[in-house]
Amino acid sequence: MIDSLYIAWRYVRFNKIKTATLIACITLIAFLPLALQLLLDESERQLMSRAVSTPLLVGAKGSALDLVMNTLYFDDEVPESIAMMDADRVEESGLAFPIPVYARFRARDYRIVGTTLDYFDFRGLEIAAGRPLAIVGDAVLGAAVADRLGLKPGDALISSPENLFDLAGVYPLKMNVVGVLKKSHTSDDLAVFVDIKTAWIIEGLGHGHQDLIKSQDASVILKRTEKNVTANAKLRIYTEISKLNLDSFHFHGDDSKYRVTAVIALPNDTKSGTILRGRYISDGATNQILKPADVIDGLLQNIFRIKNVIDGVIFLVGIATVLAIVLVFALSLRLRQREIQTIFKLGCSRMTIAKLMGAEIFIIIVSSVVLCALMIAVVNHFSNDLVRMAFIR
Amino acid sequence: MSPDFQNLNSRLKTKDYRLFLAVLCLILAVTNAPSTAEGAQHEKPTVAVANYPLKYFAERIGGDRIKVVFPIPLDVDPAFWVPEPEGVLTFQAADLILLNGATYSKWLNKVSLPRRKLVNTSQSFKDQYIEIKGSATHTHGPEGAHAHAGLAFTTWIDFQQAIQQAEAIRDVLARLIPEQKNDFEANFSALKDDLLTLDRRAKEIVTNERAQPLITSHPVYDYFARRYGLNIKTVLWEPDEMPSNEQWVELISILRNHPARWMIWEGEPSPDSVDKLKSMEVESLVFDPCVNVPDQGDFLTVMKQNVKNLRSAFR
Known part of the structure; x- marks a missing residue:
């Protein structure tokens, strides 16, 4: 042989x-x-492990797949937004704990995910280098983002404008990279995490600028009355949040109306989850609640x-x-x-x-x-x- | 004694057997010792607080069952703290974060804190928050005019509201350490008695002269005035600074329609301000909201002194 x-x-x-x-x-x-x-x-x-570990998702009525893919995998399709008060309502129901997610903006080619610190506990994400988010303007990078962009704590990352031709739009924000996450082998590796308030600053709902009350620069002030100071476009808007200008950052309007793309709802138990789901079943409801596992199963x-x-x-x-x-x-x-x-x-x-x-x-x-x-x-x-x-x- | 037992006894006396027993004891001691993780479980839960009154309430109710941390420096007004990452990380590391509510912590929208740990101690009376109107506005860009006005936030100097805030702390501590619920309840009852006594005394003092006009040096007495029916008008003066001419003019203008004979200060006023006020027949008294750790005494002693100081205005 x-x-x-x-x-x-x-x-x-x-x-x-x-x-x-x-x-x-x-x-x-x-x-x-x-x-x-x-x-x-x-x-x-x-797909299933991430979907199964996310019990319920609240978002605007529309494509369930877009909502799940954007919230769980930070997909390109951004669903219609809902108000922050919708997250508060979930908490006030006493049936579930809400984690708001605002996955709309990008930095270079990576999704900026605005959320609360609870997201990190929920997903079991750990810091490999640096520290967690602490101050607005801070960013914590997923392992793959840090690796591919060669960024480490102490570096900066600038948010990308949504539209290149929107010359009158919001200034990009220079975010301070304060931490890098351990590799999780999930979509979190490919995300730039910021506090939800930082995402709102990127959106232009909050900003910092030179003090108009104290400013004596006549070329900036259009009109000054006892109760109001009107500035022109020369007003210096800060594009980076630092220790020196942090105090000048503020938000406008009612923050309960600020937008988020989805709310991850963590029900207290199965019964609470069922009751909560029942509250979104009505013809007039503008929001939907769904089980990501069902949507991914269909996919x-x-x-x-x-x-x-x-x-x-x-x-x-x-x-x-x-x-x-x-x-x-x-x-x-x-x-x-x-x-x-x-x-x-x-x-x-x-x-x-x-x-x-x-x-x-x-x-x-x-x-x-x-x-x-x-x-x-x-x-x-x-x-x-x-x-x-x-x-x- | 049987021969076998005698044999065993003699063998136990040998060196080898003693060594064997010593090693066995060591192994048993190591295996029975609590692990580091188990030891950590017995550590006291940490409660971070946003101002001194909450620190005092938490310490009174929690006693030695909890560790209370107050990461804001002692020389800073906790409402207007400019957050440092180290301080924020201390808040994050706590098991609970007690907030005053009523938009007290102006720094809250500049920091990242876990929502799950946040406790608004004034949630139970949030529909009774007082809105402050008329703060200066400015305009720029497409948003139009906007003001940085908000809510009155010195909630605890209405002692009934202070009791409700203490109740919120008791409830949340009982959820955190259910086995200590009875202790927390007993500690809360003692605190409640103290606060009720303050409330009763303040009421007794102002009963006869409620309508008399008063000036307050800072917009921090809204809840106190509402609770005890005081007739106040507010200026925006700092105790350690001599007011400007415009501020004196503003005061004279207020006094024309609001003939106050007393000004309530949040801190010891400068002698120059006191003298000038005296020349206008306006006396000064201090009612310290006690936002940060006092140099002497504690929240209760400061509040007792505040109530005592009120007597001079309501004789």
């Missing part, structure tokens, strides 16, 4: 291109469905429906490939007719010739299996990141 394997090995080495093509065909046909299954399993795990059903189609296609391509391989071997045998006759004349039995052919096929299949296993191992190693790049982002 060893002799047959040795002769077969010499043969496949001599016919490198033919062997490589056969190995590539067999490898790909085995690799594609396995890798797809692996990635789908990983995406299901990632996965669609993904698996698509996967079944892909499986069917791969199956047909697989059959065609196998037939092609059989044909290649059959033609190869015919082309090697003289070679086989020579071996026969040398005194080898038909059995030996069959062994030689079998050994060649064996080497090709084993090589394909090894290569496929290696490729699957690589995909498995990077499946977490691949899934987030391909499916979740």
